[in-house]
Amino acid sequence: MTREQWRKTEGFTALLLSTLAALLGLFWLVFILGDVLVHGIKALNLGLFIHDPTPPGVDGGGLxxxxxxxxxxxxxxxxxxxxxxxxxxxxxxxxxxxxxxxxxxxxxxxxxxxxxxxxxxxxxxxxxxxxxxxxxxxxxxxxxxxxxxxxxxxxxxxxxxxxxxxxxxxxxxxxxxxxxxxxxxxxxxxxxxxxxxxxxxxxxxxxxxxxxxx
Missing domain, CATH: 1.10.3720.10 (MetI-like)
Structure with missing residues (x-):
């Protein structure tokens, strides 16, 4: 392998590893955001903004x-x-x-x-x-x-x-x-x-x- 080919191989390897690292970080970001939206979207309503918190054990209420x-x-x-x-x-x-x-x-x-x-x-x-x-x-x-x-x-x-x-x-x-x-x-x-x-x-x-x- 010539020096030029070795440099290209190193560059491609670095690019590949950097891309994989970026995709891995992006995956967890999207996963956490998606999980929060899926489980929390049903609780997101107008009452959350206009109602006070309810006592412990009582459903409903807001913030x-x-x-x-x-x-x-x-x-x-x-x-x-x-x-x-x-x-x-x-x-x-x-x-x-x-x-x-x-x-x-x-x-x-x-x-x-x-x-x-x-x-x-x-x-x-x-x-x-x-x-x-x-x-x-x-x-x-x-x-x-x-x-x-x-x-x-x-x-x-x-x-x-x-x-x-x-x-x-x-x-x-x-x-x-x-x-x-x-x-x-x-x-x-x-x-x-x-x-x-x-x-x-x-x-x-x-x-x-x-x-x-x-």
Whole structure:
């Protein structure tokens, strides 16, 4: 076998193995999704969304309180976390560029992204729930907001840093103050990336359960 034939054989083998691995993963994904649909489609009806859960042992009922509660907590967390994250990322990218404190905050945000959500839930329990003496939805919203803030902050900082500095200089040359340069020029150039980061953070906290256990 020549060297060229050997290379073709290696390439074909690698392609075959990669295809088989992809099909194997796709098979289990389709199998699990199909099993859930087959066994769960009969329980998917309007009552699931408009009725409250029934007592144990009683048939019927829905999950209205779970849907409404999760929606309200996610909205509250978004109203808290998104402004803080966007403004924090703006400060790091525009006002604290090159400062040591900016680098420290960026590293701290990266660490916070990796912190397990159960740790944040325990922290909020110790700081908010126990002093108040009872559980409340605001504690859950604050816990989810803490999870959102580093994601939005780092995304905003990165997206604003990618906006060419020449756009800022052009706005300065027209006599625009810095806050107008940021709000009317820089934000527009980075709007898509910032919005993506916000949506990713919302998607993450919408599926979190550990911070809400306490």
């Amino acid at each position: 209205r309180n779970a849907f409404v509660g999760q929606l309200l907590i996610t909205i509250c967390a978004t109203l808290i976390g998104v402004p803080v994250g966007v403004l924090g990322g703006t400060f790091l990218a525009e006002y604290a560029r090159g400062w040591k404190i900016a680098r420290f905050i960026s590293v701290l945000a990266d660490i916070m992204v990796s912190v397990p959500s159960i740790v944040i839930g325990t922290f909020i329990y110790a700081v908010l729930v126990r002093p108040i003496g009872h559980f409340n939805g605001w504690a859950g919203a604050v816990a989810l907001a803490i999870i959102m803030i580093p994601v939005v902050l780092r995304t905003t900082e990165d997206m604003l840093s990618l906006v060419p500095w020449t756009l800022r200089e052009a706005a300065f040359a027209l006599g625009a103050p810095y806050y107008k340069v940021i709000t009317q020029v820089v934000y527009r150039g980075a709007a898509t990336g910032i919005l993506t980061g916000i949506l990713l953070s919302i998607a993450r906290v919408a599926g979190e359960t550990a911070p809400l256990l306490f």
